[in-house]
Amino acid sequence: MPNLFVSLLSLLCLQKNSVLCIGEEQPKNCFTELQVLKGHFDIVRFLVQIDDFRCASAGDDGLVLVWNVETGERLQELRGHSQQITAITTFTCNNGLTSHTSLITASSDRSLSLWDPDTGNRVQTISDLQSSVKCLLVLERLCVWVSGGEELCVWNKDFQLQCHRQNHSDTGITALIELPKNCIAAAMDKEIVIYRLTYSTDSSLSVAEIRCLSDHQDRIRALINVNDGLFASGSHAGELILWDAIDWNILAYEHILWEESQACTQAEIRLAAPKPSEMSIQHLTTNGTHILAAVGSGLYVYSILTKTVVAYRKVAHDSNVLHTMLLSDSELMSCSEDGSVRMWEIQDLPLPAEPASPGLFGMWTFGRSNKQTGPPSKKVMDVPNIRTLELTGDLIGHSGAVQMFVSFRENGLVTCSTDHLLILWKNGERQSHLRSLALFQKLEENGGL
């Protein structure tokens, strides 16, 4: 009888654990001040950091806004695109002593623009492209940049087309990364195509397809560089593949949820069997030693050394995770369609002998009274070296999905959302200190009150 009760409870819990709530007491959360930045009229999808104190936001309204993160001021308003922005990237020109950062934007109006964020001028623009560009990649070493869509185009810094290559895929290129030896990898539907850029004798550039990697079962959602020798890709079906960057071999193949759905025999797990969308890899980030994968509404930390998942939380958010970031080896951050940003810490399990913390799967609403650990933790116990992902704080402010965030370290965090807003989250104590500094400075300038 108690067993039934407990399993009922855990069933309840598993359904209720979507409401993963840390409560209002968050001592580790240092973001105690916020500024709402208004200016966009539609969904804000992209944020790029320009330098230590500026960032640019872009979204479906075709506007690109440049913000001062320290003060929250809107510095520039880059108008020119008539339709939504599909890609944005920074482009740094190093000419000798000075380096100047510009912005390249691509829009659904089939144009590409180069902007100067200092003056707000549109420096270059190309319109009437055959198709809209979906991704941009700057190859600073070669002083060229690549746009990917239905065709792959290579441009120099003066916006002159160097060479281009038509694709025959329906979906076009969705992601581009730079590989060693002048290679680039492009994700196209289920395949990764490797191109090589070569300078011919008359210093003209040409691009050639050298390899097509078609090991993914489903559409590729994420493609990242891990380090000099590795890159990783994640698919809609939850496959995470680690590739060698030089010879493009598979180093590891991880099907994130596959094992689990095999292992799960309990009814409640089957009830909550992962739907494809729930195991889709939405986003990948890495810091060179770990890969953080956003899978559905869960988070998985994958160690490159051991080639295993070292920590995970199956339901980290109420809804799909859209963007993640590894702040350090133990701290990470994620944002989701549920409108919240969550901060996590990878913690060692207290003691191997002790049953897993009830907090592991969000069952900690039951407190310590819950003696029985859920079936997933049994599986967790089987895996050596597994650690827990503890929620240390959450940021609630947006009323729509949080699309992306950019961290400026101690200067704060910028989030953008479908509710047309950006929110600048700051450390209140630090800000208050800065304000008092400014106060005494002004006091000195004014020569007293």
Next chain:
Amino acid sequence: MIGSPDVVAFTKEDEYGQTPPDPWALPDEFSIPLHPLVDSNPWAKTSYAKFTKDFILISEFSEQVGPQPLLTIPDDPKVCGTFDLNYFSLRIMSVDYQASFVGHPPGSGYPRLSFVEDSRVVLGDSKEGAFAYVHHLTLYDLEARGFVRPFCMAYVSADERKIMLQFQELSLRFSQASESLKAGNRRAFAKELQRKLRDLEYTHSVLQREEGLQREAGPQCMYSAHAVEKANELANVEKSIYEHRDLLRQISSYHRRPRRDPHVVSCQKCITECLSECEQLLDKYAKLANPFSYTAKGETGQKGQVDDEGDVKEGDEEEDDGVKRRSSYTPQLIKGKSAKCFDKRLKTLQELCDVTFYEATVELLKKTERSFRGDLCYLYTRRLDRALRRKQRVTNFLFEEDLGDDDDDEDEGGTLRPFCAVNHAVDNYTLLNPLPIVLGPEPLELDALEPPDPLDPASETSHTQGSELGLVESHLESSPSDQTLETQESSEETKGSFSSGKSGMDLAERQQNLASRKSEAPDPDSDLTPDPDHNTDLERESSSEEMETTAGEDEGDDTPVSLLEVVLELEASREDECEGFTDGPCDMEPESLVPLDTACCMAQEGFLYEASAPEAVQPCQTLVVNQEPHALLPLQDDYAVGSPCSESPAAGLELPVGHLGDAVSRTSAEDGSDCTMSASTGSDLGYGGVVTLRQRKKAGQGALKFVRQYPFAMQALWCLLSGRTLVVLGADEGRVRRLVAALALFVPAPGKCGDRVQAWLSCPFTLTDLQRWKLIGLQRVASPVGSSMLYSLSRYSRYISILDADQKTLRCPPYRGQLLANIADHRTYIRRGSTYFLHLQSTLCQLAAKAFLFTFTHHLHLPVSSTEGPEVVQGRRLCFLQEQLGLGEEDSQILLYLSQLITQQYLHPATGSSAAATCFSFNYTTSVLYKI
């Protein structure tokens, strides 16, 4: 003992004047009679006067009927009561010393317009119990005798000290009004002259034609009586034309005349406009230098057309420019001597001055009347208060009501903005020396607030001396005798003699001189020792226009004046110093007055509706009128009707401050309740936002009620003071609005129009709203909208505290501090809202002072030496808060929040203008639920 009138007067002020029949009262024959006049207020100075409150009277000396009152401000027969305005008009008009010189001055062929400076006189009438500041002015009227119409404006009060001590300011205000009237009058006069000239021209041309016809008819009738008469008539008309042209020239030269009155500031734009108008006219008629060249009527008409005067004769086009009423003027024949008829109708004041100017002046006078309401003590306290607050701009945005320097710019920093009836651009004001406020001995206290000036040891002595002499002076000037000083003096010297009007002018003028002299040669002695040359110089200068003509006569008044001169000199110098060194307390001037009668606070339940009535249309009343029993009774019912949930109508019903009469307040109360019924959209910002001091005082009652009713009031107040947004949730709009209005008192830095407070919101709120508003009244609805509202409540629960007005619960972080215990004690002995408000103000003021100290103490925020790390500073800060201020963690949060606001305000004085959005600070703490 039992029937002691004093006790009754002090304790039963709530039902004062109502005296419900008390079954336990002693029969009349056994009780000691109460105060002889039960309904009158024993403290009112005006109790022996025949009017209830101060008012402004405008009278004229009509050449037909003599002195007559024209209007009173406020225009309410109740104000004057049984006071005989006719008699008083006679009194005030009879002291007009300006004695306009009329007629032809010897040596000039034409009548002269007399340019008369205004005169200012204080007179008293102890029999009537009335004292008045009287301001005489003359307006021009073409039809009047000597072309002038004497008028006077008088500020009538029962308190002579009030008038004496406010003389400077009264003089300033009335000068403004007078200038405005005169500006309008000059325009009207020029127009009238123009019309007259046109008539004359027309007449002239007609006469000339007739004469020509006669001449053609034959020489035999050349010398007939008829012809002679015609010729005379023609000559008369010609003369008249010359005269009128000369008048026009004179009126246009008005502005070039040096003004001796230091209070006169006129709008430069108006002057130039009027000047150019006049000059245009002058040009036009100068072309008629030889009017005899015009024989044909049509030519005149053409001339008129050129000058945009479209003659009616050939004017078909005049229909479309119907705006120009004047253009459809038909020249008329002018009869020879008919103008001097005695039964002609004299122009009214409105006609004499342009209507716009007249109305603007009346508005100005109304404002003046309002700003002088209340007794001297009150006026003085308020000024002191304002002066002190002006100096604390760094912190007073937190809890003080806005000083409202939008439309009262003239009382700041001595800038004297000319009053302009047609609202010309405000940038054309001139800088004057700050006007001193003559408050008798009281300014000493103001000075005492200042650190004593080490540079000038004589200043102290001169202060006391000055004030003593000042007293003497006020006695001198305001002997309560029936006779005015003017008339006293006039026994020995008829004109331009020692009058308070002149001395007032002298004072200000001398001050200017002193100031300028000081800047030229900073001689510390020169401003204390009166310079005889200078005096005579001033004397000559300050005499008005007609004294030039009678310059030889007025040596005589040197002797009686001299003592006063010294006094004034001293006072002027003292005030000069006071301005020079402090520039603070002397130069303020009240804005539209809000009498803070602590005995008259608002009705407990009705204040909300009350507050909704627009501020501008609520003139205030003095104590006396407030406690009129007749005004009280009908209000009771109104408030009971107007407020849906009045629990204790008897206890809470007090007379609202500031209505002209019960009728006004009744309508406004009804309007207010109507507003409440209809305004449920929830978007009317500021409806419940408490802005003015008056509204804040009213909210005091609500706040007191809240504190007494809710045991968790302290927690709620803590939330507001520590910057956590408080959401008042309720189904009943009235109750929520009342709560919000009461709690708005505790919102630090509520903004100029209470924009940090949202009284009633019926849609789900967002994060931006939380950032903007610190206090929100939220509608509880049981519909899909309601669920999304509840969703937003729970979503943002970490940022807000929720006060449930229906279930009487409060969800907020726990507060265990002691700082707010004395303003949120639900067993408080304070019973009156206004008392509580004052108590609250003092506590909040104290908090603001602490926050100021915390914010601007250097070593609490910055390291003292380079070796110190941030932890040391942090520790010092904590130590300061805990040990020195004795604040716990939660109490510290209040201070930190206030300090943050001060910092932000200091760094960005105009928060709205900066491009950056405001910050919203919060902290992560768990909330608990408080229940009643």
